[in-house]
Amino acid sequence: MGIIEVRNLTFKYANSDKPSLYNINLSIDKGEFLLITGPTGCGKTTLCKCLNGLIPNSYNGDFNGEVIIDGLSTKEHPVHEIAQHVGLVFQDPENELFCTSVEKEIAFGPENLGLSREEIRRRVEEAMAMVGISHLRERSPYELSGGEQQKVAIAALLAMKPKILVLDEPTSNLDPFSAYSILNLLFNLKKEYEMTIILIEHRLDMVAKIVDRCVIMNEGRIIAIGPPEEVLYSDIVESIGIGIPKIVKLVKTLGLSSRPLSSNVLADILKVKK
Numbered sequence: 408m409g410i411i412e413v414r415n416l417t418f419k420y421a422n423s424d425k426p427s428l429y430n431i432n433l434s435i436d437k438g439e440f441l442l443i444t445g446p447t448g449c450g451k452t453t454l455c456k457c458l459n460g461l462i463p464n465s466y467n468g469d470f471n472g473e474v475i476i477d478g479l480s481t482k483e484h485p486v487h488e489i490a491q492h493v494g495l496v497f498q499d500p501e502n503e504l505f506c507t508s509v510e511k512e513i514a515f516g517p518e519n520l521g522l523s524r525e526e527i528r529r530r531v532e533e534a535m536a537m538v539g540i541s542h543l544r545e546r547s548p549y550e551l552s553g554g555e556q557q558k559v560a561i562a563a564l565l566a567m568k569p570k571i572l573v574l575d576e577p578t579s580n581l582d583p584f585s586a587y588s589i590l591n592l593l594f595n596l597k598k599e600y601e602m603t604i605i606l607i608e609h610r611l612d613m614v615a616k617i618v619d620r621c622v623i624m625n626e627g628r629i630i631a632i633g634p635p636e637e638v639l640y641s642d643i644v645e646s647i648g649i650g651i652p653k654i655v656k657l658v659k660t661l662g663l664s665s666r667p668l669s670s671n672v673l674a675d676i677l678k679v680k681k
């Protein structure tokens with residue numbers, strides 16, 4: 408059994424006339440780095456809300472099927488309990504930050520768990536170190552750059568010690584350099600701490616080579632799932648008009664049979680061919 412099990416999940420918002428998710432089945436292993444992508448309105452954010460229990464607990468609608476997070480069914484456990492297993496990062500970190508310093512921001516969650524002062528201190532230090540923002544500890548979150556704010560939001564979640572992070576387009580308001588820095592951080596969290604990472608992302612050029620598996624959604628359904636070489640090179644991805652990685656376009660134009668996802672690998676293939 409995966410750390411996340413989504414079984415026959417269909418969800419329709421109360422004020423909507425058709426479901427936003429249709430019969431989703433997904434099993435995610437512990438330590439997996441999963442990319443979810445698809446055109447706007449296909450249901451990615453709705454699926455994220457199902458993965459941390461906001462749906463069905465805080466939204467009205469018709470919820471069918473089951474979502475099990477680390478053994479807990481989201482139908483039977485409240486959001487605050489699920490939140491100890493899954494941290495959800497949104498597009499715009501500014502809306503999530505409200506304390507006067509980075510340290511206080513990160514301590515806020517653990518303080519609400521009623522932990523001892525030492526344990527809180529330890530968690531704050533560890534979370535800042537994991538994300539590489541210890542030098543920002545006394546700064547006000549409001550005066551930080553978008554990329555730094557996103558790191559503070561991630562550290563605040565890590566201080567709750569979740570095993571799973573779900574990130575809904577965390578880089579969409581960031582410049583390419585900051586985006587790269589966040590994606591690299593996620594890769595390290597997976598590699599060094601065996602965290603399970605579910606990333607909603609449009610920057611396929613940057614993520615294709617770091618994820619284990621890709622899910623492509625369209626109109627509330629999963630239309631492709633598998634390793635990135637398989638999914639991103641499939642015709643189905645091209646047919647729904649999402650921005651496929653430049654390298655995939657180039658390799659298809661060159662008519663190569665291999666499926667590299669990084670320019671280094673492509674360069675090696677071309678060298679051998681010469």
Ligand SMILES: Nc1ncnc2c1ncn2[C@@H]1O[C@H](COP(=O)(O)OP(=O)(O)OP(=O)(O)O)[C@@H](O)[C@H]1O
Binds near residue numbers: 445
């Ligand atoms: N609170 C809501 N009430 C009713 N319908 C909603 C609600 N939130 C989303 N929807 C609808 O559900 C569908 C999926 O929306 P969702 O936000 O999950 O898509 P998305 O893939 O995240 O899109 P984007 O790429 O633009 O972020 C859309 O048709 C949307 O209009």
Ligand SMILES: [Mg+2]
Binds near residue numbers: 451452453575
């Ligand atoms: Mg969305």
